[in-house]
Amino acid sequence: MRDFDESDPWRRARSVHGMAHYSGDYASATTSGQVVYESRLELARLLLADFDPSVCGIYAQPLRMVARIDGKVRSHVPDLLLVMGSGTVRVVNVKPASRLKDPEVAQALAWPGHLIERHGWxxxxxxxxxxxxxENVRFLAAYRHPGAVPADEVERAWQEVVDGEELALAERRLAGDREPEEARPALMALLWSGRLTTDLSAQPLSGECVLRRHG
Structure with a gap:
């Protein structure tokens, strides 16, 4: 994937007054750089990719595909390319579910998929x-960058947190004589990094969430 390391996105996302799309640059912890996005939906997928510990590379609008389909020359620029630590490459197109009901949209997304899968991706x-x-991942993203929480606080929390205890209990125990909330950032940083895990799909993050040590 070194071919993509110095590449630029094929389209440069622009913010224009009155434009329906929501575009910008996302500061990725995975890449330690900016990744462009062109909609809130793309930003959501970027967040999940950045949060996924199996993802080691994220590239926006990584390539332009050109093929002759049904006698017509067609081109397509995928939204994202994700590189996994295992070496697997995943090309992602982001599209609202309502748009997928349009036969033309479905067809425009289908032929790139066939070529990508034939390539072994x-x-x-x-x-x-x-x-x-x-919402939980968005909240944890505030703690995604190294240095957002002092490293010594994160390591102390990692050494002292108990597998299977609830978040509120961990905060109280780690805080000691301080307010429990003061121990929270270190635990949030551990959750973002994946060293601690909890069920983020069942309910909003709260003191009742059960923490599990991982790794």
Missing amino acids: EYEIWSGAEPVLL
Whole structure:
């Protein structure tokens, strides 16, 4: 995937007054750089990719595909390319579920998938995730960058947290004589990194969430 390391997105996302789309740059913890997006839905998929510990590379609008389909020359720029630590490559197109009902849209997304899979890569058409999961990941994303929480506080929390205890109990125990909320950032950083896990799809993050040590 070194071929993509110095590549630029094929389209440069622009914010224009009155434009329906929501575009910008996402500061990725995985890449330690900016990744462009062109909609809130793309941003949601970026967040989940950045949160996924199996993802080691994220590239926006990574390539332009050109093929002759039914006698016509067609081109397509996928939204994302994800590289996994296992070496697997996944090309992702983000599209609202309502748009997939349009036969022309479905066809425009189908032929790139056939070529990508023939190349030995995975192909994903993504239309969203459970709202609770997305809100929890958005909250944890505030702790995604190294240094957002002092490293010594994170390591102390990692050494002292007990597998299977509830978040509120962990906060009280780690805080000692301080307010429990003061121990929270270190635990949130551990949840973002995947060293701690909890069920993020069942309910909003709360003191009742059960923490599990991982790794």
